[in-house]
Amino acid sequence: MTKMKNNEIIKKNDEIKFTITTLTSQGSGLGRFKDMAVFVEGAAPGDELLVHIIKVKKNYAVGKIKKIVKKAKCRIESDCEIDTRCGGCAYRHISYEEELNIKKQTVTDALQRIGGLGIEVKEILSIKEPKNYRNKAQIPVGMSEDGNIQIGFYSKRTHRITDSDRCLLQKEDFHTVIPLIRRYIAENPVTIYDEKTGKGLLRHIYLRQAHKTGEMMVCLVINGDSIPRKERLIELLLSSGKNIRSIVLNINKKDTNVILGDECITIWGSDFIEDELCGLKFRISPLSFYQVNPEGTELLYGKAKEYAGLTGNEVILDLYCGAGTIGLTMADKAKSLIGVEIIPQAIENAKENAKLNNIENARFICDDAKGAAKTLYDEGIRPDVVVLDPPRKGCSREVLETVSSMSPETVVYVSCDPATLARDLAVFNELGYETKEATAVDMFPRTTHVETVVLLSQRRPDTHIDIKLDLSEIDITAAETKATYQEIKDYVLDKFGLKVSTLYISQVKAKCGIIERENYNKGKEGHRVPKCPKEKEDAIMDALRHFRMVQ
Numbered sequence: 001m002t003k004m005k006n007n008e009i010i011k012k013n014d015e016i017k018f019t020i021t022t023l024t025s026q027g028s029g030l031g032r033f034k035d036m037a038v039f040v041e042g043a044a045p046g047d048e049l050l051v052h053i054i055k056v057k058k059n060y061a062v063g064k065i066k067k068i069v070k071k072a073k074c075r076i077e078s079d080c081e082i083d084t085r086c087g088g089c090a091y092r093h094i095s096y097e098e099e100l101n102i103k104k105q106t107v108t109d110a111l112q113r114i115g116g117l118g119i120e121v122k123e124i125l126s127i128k129e130p131k132n133y134r135n136k137a138q139i140p141v142g143m144s145e146d147g148n149i150q151i152g153f154y155s156k157r158t159h160r161i162t163d164s165d166r167c168l169l170q171k172e173d174f175h176t177v178i179p180l181i182r183r184y185i186a187e188n189p190v191t192i193y194d195e196k197t198g199k200g201l202l203r204h205i206y207l208r209q210a211h212k213t214g215e216m217m218v219c220l221v222i223n224g225d226s227i228p229r230k231e232r233l234i235e236l237l238l239s240s241g242k243n244i245r246s247i248v249l250n251i252n253k254k255d256t257n258v259i260l261g262d263e264c265i266t267i268w269g270s271d272f273i274e275d276e277l278c279g280l281k282f283r284i285s286p287l288s289f290y291q292v293n294p295e296g297t298e299l300l301y302g303k304a305k306e307y308a309g310l311t312g313n314e315v316i317l318d319l320y321c322g323a324g325t326i327g328l329t330m331a332d333k334a335k336s337l338i339g340v341e342i343i344p345q346a347i348e349n350a351k352e353n354a355k356l357n358n359i360e361n362a363r364f365i366c367d368d369a370k371g372a373a374k375t376l377y378d379e380g381i382r383p384d385v386v387v388l389d390p391p392r393k394g395c396s397r398e399v400l401e402t403v404s405s406m407s408p409e410t411v412v413y414v415s416c417d418p419a420t421l422a423r424d425l426a427v428f429n430e431l432g433y434e435t436k437e438a439t440a441v442d443m444f445p446r447t448t449h450v451e452t453v454v455l456l457s458q459r460r461p462d463t464h465i466d467i468k469l470d471l472s473e474i475d476i477t478a479a480e481t482k483a484t485y486q487e488i489k490d491y492v493l494d495k496f497g498l499k500v501s502t503l504y505i506s507q508v509k510a511k512c513g514i515i516e517r518e519n520y521n522k523g524k525e526g527h528r529v530p531k532c533p534k535e536k537e538d539a540i541m542d543a544l545r546h547f548r549m550v551q
């Protein structure tokens with residue numbers, strides 16, 4: 001019997017009736033029609049739909065809703081006028097409760113399918129009201145084909161701008177500022193940047209507002225060095241009655257999709273705004289990363305601190321530290337903090353932020369995470385806790401290997417991309433770090449994005465290695481005096497001033513035939529794990545002799 005081809009099951013322009021069973025991590029509804037996957041934008045799980053097929057591929061089809069035959073229980077009326085045109089939100093037609101369930105499941109699925117981890121996300125933390133949470137807006141400015149200025153939001157998967165002053169995700173005060181900038185543009189010879197030709201001045205409006213203080217930064221991103229009649233812009237903005245503290249030009253002359261250029265010129269007020277998070281003050285420059293949802297950030301940082309399990313004696317390494325925020329909120333419970341970040345302005349902010357909060361046990365390094373981690377390793381820095389909060393692409397294998405060779409007891413991994421997180425956790429697993437717990441935090445309500453914080457612990461071989469023992473071969477003397485890994489670590493630290501990892505001890509034990517060899521030298525697929533350096537091997541051997549585990 002020949003199998004039916006997909007384009008025999010469904011053809012373009014067909015109208016089919018079926019039920020949506022789930023949502024993808026990209027926010028599309030997914031259901032099956034005669035065993036074929038059909039994706040439908042704007043659908044809710046449980047919807048019974050009449051769908052018009054617009055595309056048929058080898059393994060799936062894509063359709064548009066023609067009619068909702070029966071509404072899903074979780075379906076609600078979207079409260080946004082531009083929801084169907086704007087690419088920002090994905091879940092406005094679904095109850096927030098259901099959105100949280102979907103996101104928790106999305107992260108669990110990624111950890112299990114991509115990471116191969118047998119773990120479920122413990123919970124998803126959420127803010128009280130899933131609206132007006134965004135403290136940052138990057139609003140594109142362009143021209144429509146009929147020559148009108150467009151200021152608003154990109155439509156789904158395009159650079160076409162949906163003109164609008166209002167976004168329900170953003171801080172209310174932004175909606176007062178945008179019309180003032182429109183007025184400034186209308187009154188003055190301000191040209192608009194054209195992505196195709198690279199000509200024109202104004203590219204983006206970039207706004208930030210501090211949650212606790214209400215201070216605002218207004219920034220125009222321009223393809224040039226100045227704007228016409230800047231005094232008029234300043235005058236208009238100051239007439240808003242809002243707490244504007246900083247007006248800035250960002251210079252971006254490059255032919256790129258990256259919104260901000262490297263140079264900023266403050267044309268009025270201060271170079272930064274100040275906010276408060278977790279009881280600390282933070283100074284934020286235009287180029288510094290700062291989490292966009294302050295209430296969510298407090299939940300996230302609170303969980304990260306809990307996972308760090310601090311007692312006051314720990315050295316913390318905060319890699320990808322931005323303006324130092326996560327690490328600084330942990331510093332009061334740690335011995336010392338080292339932050340690493342690649343953007344110079346963010347590191348300046350981090351240093352100022354430490355001073356502003358009288359935190360004296362912190363230092364910050366401006367460098368690439370990979371290079372800095374290696375340098376710190378070579379300097380003999382062995383943190384007890386490493387916090388990782390990389391951009392969406394996650395960490396390179398080299399960063400993960402260097403972190404594990406530093407042998408921290410605990411790694412706290414904060415991620416805004418469940419897929420790269422899961423990939424990196426799988427590598428950590430090979431390197432001897434076990435994922436203990438994961439919590440999702442809904443930092444970006446109504447969009448498809450979700451944040452996750454994960455606790456990893458250095459695996460103690462004692463607790464998971466099966467050793468086949470032949471009773472007749474047991475050396476009673478050695479067994480009686482067998483030291484724990486912790487005792488060996490303490491002994492080596494005391495006598496040689498060296499910190500050694502459980503992994504290194506295992507490698508040396510394996511070398512002496514005390515435990516089986518294979519597990520400690522190779523990860524899955526033959527990847528090498530860090531090898532115990534000679535100096536440490538000698539120290540561990542000394543300890544094994546001391547505890548009479550070897551002759």
Ligand code: SAH
Binds near residue numbers: 290319341346389
């Ligand atoms: N932990 C911070 C920032 C997290 S965002 C917070 O919670 O606010 C990720 C940060 O990594 C950004 O500040 C970005 O500038 C920085 N970054 C990106 N690539 C990097 C690299 N290769 N090395 C170091 N930092 C990097």
